[in-house]
Amino acid sequence: DIQMTQSPSSLSASVGDRVTITCRASQGIRNDLGWYQQKPGKAPKRLIYAASSLQSGVPSRFSGSGSGTEFTLTISSLQPEDFATYYCLQYNSYPRTFGQGTKVEIK
Amino acid sequence: EVRLVESGGGLVQPGGSLRLSCAASGFTFSSFWMGWVRQAPGKGLEWVANINQDGSEKYYVDSVRGRFTISRDNAKNSLYLQMNSLRVEDTAVYYCARVTQLGNFDHWGQGTLVTVSS
Numbered sequence: 321d322i323q324m325t326q327s328p329s330s331l332s333a334s335v336g337d338r339v340t341i342t343c344r345a346s347q348g349i350r351n352d353l354g355w356y357q358q359k360p361g362k363a364p365k366r367l368i369y370a371a372s373s374l375q376s377g378v379p380s381r382f383s384g385s386g387s388g389t390e391f392t393l394t395i396s397s398l399q400p401e402d403f404a405t406y407y408c409l410q411y412n413s414y415p416r417t418f419g420q421g422t423k424v425e426i427k
Numbered sequence: 428e429v430r431l432v433e434s435g436g437g438l439v440q441p442g443g444s445l446r447l448s449c450a451a452s453g454f455t456f457s458s459f460w461m462g463w464v465r466q467a468p469g470k471g472l473e474w475v476a477n478i479n480q481d482g483s484e485k486y487y488v489d490s491v492r493g494r495f496t497i498s499r500d501n502a503k504n505s506l507y508l509q510m511n512s513l514r515v516e517d518t519a520v521y522y523c524a525r526v527t528q529l530g531n532f533d534h535w536g537q538g539t540l541v542t543v544s545s
Binding site: 356358370416420 | 462464471472473474477486487488489522527529530531532533535536537538
């Protein structure tokens with residue numbers, strides 16, 4: 321099974337800050353990685369697919385990068401509505417695996 | 428508009444069974460893989476199972492293989508998850524999700540809560 325190690329598990333940031341979240345795969349997954357945002361009591365929402373492709377309708381302050389084993393989600397200027405938990409997902413092979421999540425909180 | 432609506436959750440005793448349903452609309456259901464993802468209270472997301480367009484290919488996470496069965500009825504635009512021999516650790520919100528051609532989940536339902544407790 322491919323393990324997805326996501327870091328940090330939580331972070332505190334202020335509105336306007338640049339935020340970076342990392343996912344590391346235990347083996348190469350090409351660019352078969354997505355990023356999801358989840359707010360309390362809500363279903364996850366896809367932000368990024370194929371490691372760097374922005375989901376239609378998602379603000380351009382979100383971006384993804386990486387390939388192989390190292391991936392990054394960047395929020396260029398954190399907005400109040402971005403406080404949420406973020407997950408990466410590898411879909412290169414079965415079983416599909418998510419990272420442990422990163423909770424982004426208000427500083 | 429793509430819409431996925433889960434139903435069938437509830438309280439069940441350990442060892443019991445439950446069948447979840449997901450009603451799909453707003454897209455050609457028979458053209459897409461579909462899947463189930465769960466989230467235990469206060470925990471992260473866990474992929475459960477995927478099924479291909481005609482139901483001939485199914486994949487499961489090890490912890491549910493042999494106990495859970497994913498299926499679909501394309502005539503009814505519906506996805507199902509039959510859950511048998513339920514355990515306390517199966518307690519979670521279960522989400523139905525559409526799988527894209529690339530293999531990730533692009534649309535999700537609102538989820539249905541399954542509680543396994545005596």
